[in-house]
Amino acid sequence: MREFNFTNPSTLDEASKILKTSDSSSALLAGGTDLLSLIKHEIIDPENLVNIKNLNGFDKIVYRKGEGLKLGALVRISDIAEHQIIKDKFTVLSDAASVIASPQLRNMGTIGGNLCQRPRCWYYREEFDCIRKGGDICYAYLGKNKYHCIVGGGPCYIVHPSDTAVALTALDAKVTIYSNGDYKSIPIQEFFILPEVNYLKENVLEPGEIVTEIFIPEPKADVKSKYIKFMERNAWDFAVVSVASVMNLSNGKISSGKLAWGGVAPVPWQEEQLNQKMSGLSIDDNSVEEFSKSLFENSEPLEHNEYKLILAKNLTKRIIKEIAAD
Ligand SMILES: Cc1cc2nc3c(=O)[nH]c(=O)nc-3n(C[C@H](O)[C@H](O)[C@H](O)COP(=O)(O)OP(=O)(O)OC[C@H]3O[C@@H](n4cnc5c(N)ncnc54)[C@H](O)[C@@H]3O)c2cc1C
């Protein structure tokens, strides 16, 4: 690991300018739980680390009835998992936050860092110069691809590692970005990008742009939501497949609903036609079974991961039934 400069900017603008205009390579540091490991394993090699942890005002959770929930980018994962209003009104998000990594990592990791963490593909994390690192080959495509994507892949086949991103997608969250002295807010569905758009990065952020806040609109009255994560080790592990759902029910039917999946695609995966199909769906075994058969019609599993398709369908059936039974 080579030496790096460590800067502690006191304003967002200062941080952004260093990240954008520095002659040498720079990286933004929040909780450091992912970034420091990337540096230690020489996957990235920044000359400047720009620490934003000391910036004021970005570690707040603010809920306004009728408007929604604002999470500063420096809010810790553990604070999201434990917040009573989030547990009550945005259950899918507290569910997702509470199953991330370990208590220690949840105490250090921030929501901004969780959304912007880099992929866990084992070739990427080891010494392989694959496409995502600027090389010519995706080693996973014909290699060990048990944990890779079944939909949305090519030329890189990562899955997005963040649990909160999946929950926030089902909640139709917006991401606020500080950019060139101003703020812009974009739907979370537009924040993440597929490898076919750019296989060198996972989101739209350009140099100098910083995530400052996540906004979740007030849910409809009587909404129910949940996150289910399937892990191989059942603790301290990333999702093999996960599903988030937000639903309104009336008279044994879903009146409106949103679904999003993790572990299946390079971005948190959502299909608008499936959300539409949920409206009016009866919560009986046959209807839910039929609905699950229509999932991921465009999936293209790799040699070792077809099981994810079955898993995703079964988790989806389970989440619909569990929400209905709650
Ligand atoms: C053993 C282990 C298990 C894990 N398991 C899970 C899991 O099950 N589920 C899960 O979701 N995650 C998991 N993680 C990932 C963990 O949640 C992330 O490491 C953490 O959330 C990142 O937050 P951080 O504040 O530490 O980010 P950092 O490490 O500081 O930053 C991560 C990346 O995001 C960028 N970044 C950070 N903040 C911002 C911002 N505000 N604007 C723009 N860019 C930013 C950084 O530049 C860096 O590239 C695991 C990590 C480890 C080490």
Ligand code: SF4
């Ligand atoms: S899936 Fe992506 S990150 Fe993994 S080896 Fe292929 S190109 Fe690299």
